[in-house]
Amino acid sequence: MELIIGLLTGFFFGFLLQKGQVLRFERQVGFMLLRDMTIIKFMATAVVVGMVGIYACHAAGLISLSLKATNVGAIIIGGLIFGVGWAIAGFCPGTSVGALAEGRFHALWAILGMLVGAAAYAEIYPSLQSNILSWGNYGKITLPQVLGVSPWLVIAAWIIAVVAFFTWAEKKGL
Template identity: 55%
Template sequence: MELFFGLVTGVLFGFLLQRGQVLRYDKQLGALRLKDMTIVKFMLSHIMVAMVGLYLLNDLGLVKLSIKSTVLGANILGGLIFGLGWGLVGYCPGTSVGAVGEGRFDALWGIAGMLVGAAVFARAYDGLLGTVYTWGDYGKITLPSLLGISHWLVIVVLLAAFAGILRLLERKGL
């Protein structure tokens, strides 16, 4: 049943990516050049919905959150590699799959990069455990646990901040 729900949510997310026009190369390039914030607005909107939904489901006992360790070395290195690939190809892994589905075969480079990156990571993982995965390991922390306050208070503040950012981007025509 979990796989079925994963498939349904994946198809729904892909549909929303397509309808939001974030699979388009010009939108990807515009985001990288900070000239078109369509992707930023799309992702902020989805983060807002997911944040409320996941914590509500968690509070109702329908899901259990699995908090991962905050490791600065791994996050920074992974972010740099991801950003470099996105900048070189013009697609991130998820949007490259969707773009190929729309017939944009230049996005196959993104899929190839994703597969090569996964293979290199799998091969290097054991070596990374003793190095990169130890740099700045803060354990399983969250903003609410760090601040010692209710997660709903953090969510409300983030929702207000994200809504403000979305409104600002709309006013600027980005």
């Protein structure tokens, strides 16, 4: 049943990617040039929905949180690799699969690159554990824990920030 729910969620997410126009090349380039905030708006909305959904399910006792350790070195290097790959290929993982589903077969190159990168990471992972993955290891923490506040306060602040950003971006025509 979990696989079916995952599959349906994936189809729904792909549908939203397509309807939100974030699969379009001009949106990707506009984002990279900071001239079109459609992708950021989509991602910020997904983060808000995810935050509310996860913490609501957690509060209701439906799920338990499973945190990964915060490793600053891994976050910085992984983010740089992800960003460079996105800029070169013009796709992130979600948009590459969505573009392929729309019939843009050049997205296969991006998907192949991601698979090769994942395989390379799996091969060098043991050597990274004692190096990069240990830089700035803060353990399993959350922002509410660091700030000593309720997760709902952080969620409310995030929602206010997202609404303010949306308002600013719309006024600027982004």
